[in-house]
Amino acid sequence: MVQPIGMFDSGFGGLTVARAVIDLLPHEDLVYIGDTGRYPYGNKPAAEVQRFAHEIATSLVNDFDVKLIVVACNTAASVALEQLKETLPVPVVSVIEPGVSALVQTTRNKRVGVIGTVGTIDSGAYEHAVGAADASVSLVSAACPGLVEFVERxxxxxxxxxxxxxxxxxxxxxxxxDSLLLGCTHYPYLARVISDVMGPDVVLVSSGDETAFAVKKMLEVAELQEDTDRVGEHSFYSSGDPEWFAHLGRRLFGPELSDAQSWIVK
Structure with a gap:
């Protein structure tokens, strides 16, 4: 029996991670839930985001029988990751550590930046992750309220x-x-604007590809990967308007997002 990979985000941003996972692992099934009915997460209290993350992750396990969950939302990962790892019966992958790994490998002058939602930056998750990865790297972080809303529109x-x-x-x-980590999965959609503001000497780092490689490695270690000669199926759900999710999602993601279904909080 084929079990899908589960993935969730507050809205459309996690589709950047889904794109990377599907491109790297085209033989795997994937179920994606965008919580557009309750976005954005970045300005909400940590306890509320933790509850949202637990509700969606539990649904992915119970309703869709996923074999692994990707928290494709930096805000949710920054405040709920450890709780999810402790309570869920399946492996959990975050976008934070893979992104930080790429960031510290990219920098040349050991001065790096990270931008994210208010919730992500205030959590201190990136300061902790960068310090653990390379204590010699100096990190400057900035919250960017408002950017997610532009993408969602x-x-x-x-x-x-x-x-x-x-x-x-x-x-x-x-x-x-000299390197800037896009610490919100919505921000790659704004990469051209961000790059123009930062200038040509600053490398933008996104966590999508690195997260996909982390998923591949975890599936291999747990011996959960599917046969590579099959074609994966992809299902998309929204807690908001599924027609709008499919319309905008198709433009952002690609033709694989042909339709979306409604996901209801239980």
């Missing part, structure tokens, strides 16, 4: 986005970093 460029990015990224620019 399908607005990934334009003067409004640019002006907000310039204001929010100013501390990172002033710090002289």
């Amino acid at each position: 399908g607005q990934t460029s334009g003067p409004e986005v640019t002006l907000l990015a310039q204001r929010l990224l100013a501390p990172i620019v002033d710090a002289g970093v």
Whole structure:
């Protein structure tokens, strides 16, 4: 019996991770839940985000029989990862550690930046992860409220986005970093704007590809991988409007997201 990989995010951002996983593991089934009915997570209390994460992860296990869960939301990972690992009967992969691993390997001057939601930055998860990965690296972080909302509306460029990015990224620019981790899975959709603000000498690091490699490794270690000669099936769910999720998701993700179904909190 084929068991899918489960993945969730507050909305569309985690689709950047889903894209990387599907490209690397086309033979695996995947179930994705976007909690668009309750987004954004970044400005919500940690306890509330923990509850949301537990509800979705439990549903993925009980309702979809997933074999592994990817927390494709930096905010949820920063406040709920350890709780999920302790309570769920399946392996759990976060986007934080893979992204940090790529970040510390990319920097040349040992000055790096990370941007994320208020909840992610306030959690201190990235300071802890960078310190554990390479204590010699100096990290500057900045919360970027408002960017997620632009992506969720399908607005990934334009003067409004640019002006907000310039204001929010100013501390990172002033710090002289040479590498910037996009600490929210929504932000790769804004990569062109962010890159223009940061300048050509700063490398943008996204956690999508590294997370996909982490998923592949964990499946291999646990001997949970599917036969490589099959074609995986992909299902997408939204706690909000599934028609809007499919419409915008298809534009952001690609033709594999042909439709979405409704996911209801139990």
